[in-house]
Amino acid sequence: MTYTIREATRDDAETILALIHALALYEREPEAVKASVDDILRDGFGPRPLFQCLLAECDGRAAGFSLYFYKWSTWTGRGTLHLEDLFVEPDFRGRGIGLGLLRRLAAIAVDQGCKRMEWEVLDWNQPARDFYHQLGAVHKEGWYPYRLDGDALCVVAEQARDA
């Protein structure tokens, strides 16, 4: 069965959320998703979208997706296409859908004048890492991602107001 790839529209918001949940389950963080359909409608399909999304379909069923947006790189001085999520439903794996999504994203990046694509991978996801290496992607060794959120973010923000 062949697949097709198209840009998602606001009618796909529930499908996108279901795929986000399916990916979080695969990433062993099923409780991590706080996003709602309203969040997706507001931030993906409002007047100033914060992300874009490609949907892969097989026989009318959602088979996978990629959600991406643009960042800016101080080193290249150009946009970077940031891949936030790439996921293919287990039933639809082995058909080249993930590769098809990545190729499409690379073409979008080049068309938009980006010099890079970037994303994060879980260390234990060796099949994904092998797949990315085969495409010529590299692990940015020596760079560690950091996060500040929750109460700690609020505390630091309050210190700015007190200063």
Add this chain to the structure above:
Amino acid sequence: MTYTIREATRDDAETILALIHALALYEREPEAVKASVDDILRDGFGPRPLFQCLLAECDGRAAGFSLYFYKWSTWTGRGTLHLEDLFVEPDFRGRGIGLGLLRRLAAIAVDQGCKRMEWEVLDWNQPARDFYHQLGAVHKEGWYPYRLDGDALCVVAEQARDA
């Protein structure tokens, strides 16, 4: 000597580029910077800015900067403030300027409805990592940053056109 923090304007483009170069030198990648003043003017101060920048000054001299933009998180369903660069010139360290910049960024993130700030740190930069940990930030252990660029990006993009 106290310091001040303000939003950068297009008149600061050359100062910003000099700080980007100074940071790259500190990161042991002095040749890595390809960005130009024109890139900064176009992408930071044009009709649709791709980044924003805070400048710290001491006695009329540029002492440090932070360059940031917004991403979107599929898990939180909200914007994330992404800190691309944070740097204080060596002559001005030890005065709390880095902390002042981070507090200001945290306040901006909260005001904009972001649930997170994120950034990347070099593994050998232990002073920076200690500083971030003291603030309550965490290393997202198990997540590896990946990059696809240069010829490899172009090859994958071409495969999309051939498919």
